[in-house]
Amino acid sequence: MALRTNLKRLLNPRLLLASWPWLLLLAAFAVLRISKGALLLDFYAQATRPFWPGSAQREWLQKAQRFEDQRRIALLEAQLQQQQQHQALQLQKGPWLTAAVISRNIQGWWQQLILGAGALEGIRVGAAVTAPGGLLGRVSSVTPSTARVLLLGDPSSRVAVELQGKRGQGILVGDGTSRPRLAFLDKDVEVLPGDVVITSPASTIFPANLIVGVVQKVDFEATPAPEALIQLSAPVKAIDWVRVR
Amino acid sequence: MAIVLDRSRALFATGLLVFLLTLANPSLVQLNGIPPCWVVLWLLPWAVVEGPAAGATAGIAMGLLLDALQGSNLSSVPVLALLGFWWGQFQKARRPLERSTTLGLLALLGTLLLNGSYALQLYWRAEFSRAAWQTTLAQTLLTALIAPVMCSLLVLFWRRISPQYLQPRSPQ
Numbered sequence: 001m002a003l004r005t006n007l008k009r010l011l012n013p014r015l016l017l018a019s020w021p022w023l024l025l026l027a028a029f030a031v032l033r034i035s036k037g038a039l040l041l042d043f044y045a046q047a048t049r050p051f052w053p054g055s056a057q058r059e060w061l062q063k064a065q066r067f068e069d070q071r072r073i074a075l076l077e078a079q080l081q082q083q084q085q086h087q088a089l090q091l092q093k094g095p096w097l098t099a100a101v102i103s104r105n106i107q108g109w110w111q112q113l114i115l116g117a118g119a120l121e122g123i124r125v126g127a128a129v130t131a132p133g134g135l136l137g138r139v140s141s142v143t144p145s146t147a148r149v150l151l152l153g154d155p156s157s158r159v160a161v162e163l164q165g166k167r168g169q170g171i172l173v174g175d176g177t178s179r180p181r182l183a184f185l186d187k188d189v190e191v192l193p194g195d196v197v198i199t200s201p202a203s204t205i206f207p208a209n210l211i212v213g214v215v216q217k218v219d220f221e222a223t224p225a226p227e228a229l230i231q232l233s234a235p236v237k238a239i240d241w242v243r244v245r
Numbered sequence: 246m247a248i249v250l251d252r253s254r255a256l257f258a259t260g261l262l263v264f265l266l267t268l269a270n271p272s273l274v275q276l277n278g279i280p281p282c283w284v285v286l287w288l289l290p291w292a293v294v295e296g297p298a299a300g301a302t303a304g305i306a307m308g309l310l311l312d313a314l315q316g317s318n319l320s321s322v323p324v325l326a327l328l329g330f331w332w333g334q335f336q337k338a339r340r341p342l343e344r345s346t347t348l349g350l351l352a353l354l355g356t357l358l359l360n361g362s363y364a365l366q367l368y369w370r371a372e373f374s375r376a377a378w379q380t381t382l383a384q385t386l387l388t389a390l391i392a393p394v395m396c397s398l399l400v401l402f403w404r405r406i407s408p409q410y411l412q413p414r415s416p417q
Contacts, residue, residue: 002334002337006297006333006334009298010298010301015298022299022302025306026302026306026309029306029309029310032309032310032313033309033310033312033313036313037313037314040264040313040314041268041314044264047265103268103269104270105315107277107278107279107376108278108279108280108380108384109317109319109363109367110315110317110319112315112316114268141316148316150316150317154317155317155372155373155374156370175373175374175375176375176376176377176380177374177376
């Protein structure tokens with residue numbers, strides 16, 4: 001049979017010895033795999049620099065950030081004072097950085113963004129990534145000039161969240177769509193479609209009180225505790241610049 | 246010597262193209278937000294022309310490349326190596342592969358297998374993708390649609406620069 005002869009020919013030691021350049025190439029690819037494409041990503045970032053998104057949204061983002069800061073100072077001064085002690089550690093992490101999205105994979109088996117800023121700009125693994133609207137995900141790996149963002153919808157994403165007003169705690173579980181599932185920890189939880197979901201102060205990864213999304217549909221029959229579908233508030237499809245801290 | 250150099254240059258150029266297409270994910274070539282499986286489209290013609298050993302090797306290399314480009318630790322190496330080896334068996338096919346729709350069918354089955362392996366790995370990791378069927382269908386359809394056009398051209402291209410298909414030069 002052709003298959004057997006082919007197998008026999010494959011395992012011939014002389015053939016293996018003679019094909020050392022190909023084995024060397026394979027080893028190079030293995031190194032590439034182990035580094036998760038670090039070199040390639042940096043190369044990609046440089047090669048596609050002319051095609052990066054324009055700076056209009058970035059300026060808009062910075063302006064929006066200033067407005068947001070002013071409003072917060074005016075409205076939430078008292079509340080901020082209370083939270084200052086609690087957030088002192090997180091504020092020490094430094095200011096928000098802005099970064100361009102240079103590769104986008106928001107549907108399919110994995111959901112990730114590649115940002116055009118990396119370790120050199122001060123982005124670290126585990127940093128929270130947000131956009132106008134709310135939380136997008138967290139940085140899962142960095143290279144000198146790029147950062148890979150694990151989006152909330154990725155099947156391996158798990159984030160501790162709560163309903164605004166300290167009502168129900170839960171875990172936001174990505175399931176490969178743009179609407180992740182919120183699994184509540186408590187059996188009797190008061191939740192209605194339209195409730196706002198924010199990151200939990202119990203989370204060690206994310207700063208507390210970042211807006212994540214809105215409850216769209218609740219399933220009270222789910223075991224062991226109710227579950228809800230969350231409509232994320234940051235439109236990941238349309239976003240070219242993000243904020244990282 | 247010149248032929249070998251040409252082929253390695255072509256390998257490098259097409260490999261670079263696969264890498265750029267996979268990362269850049271152009272919205273022109275998407276079905277419901279899902280891109281075609283560029284790796285399968287590259288691997289099929291290469292394996293069909295070069296045989297099982299080169300096919301499996303290229304499958305491993307392309308699998309490692311694809312794994313490097315995504316953060317989750319799903320692996321495509323075993324399936325792509327297997328596909329490269331399987332498609333290499335068609336090297337000795339008597340019918341002219343490049344003129345038939347067989348290439349499309351092979352690409353369809355290959356993409357189906359690759360997506361199936363992703364689903365299986367997610368299942369083993371106790372994770373879950375509600376869009377699994379949607380992703381699989383969209384990617385399989387789009388890949389199989391492009392394959393007959395692109396792969397037949399690539400088959401002809403690889404045959405042209407493959408030493409085993411070159412006519413021996415007549416003495417003078």
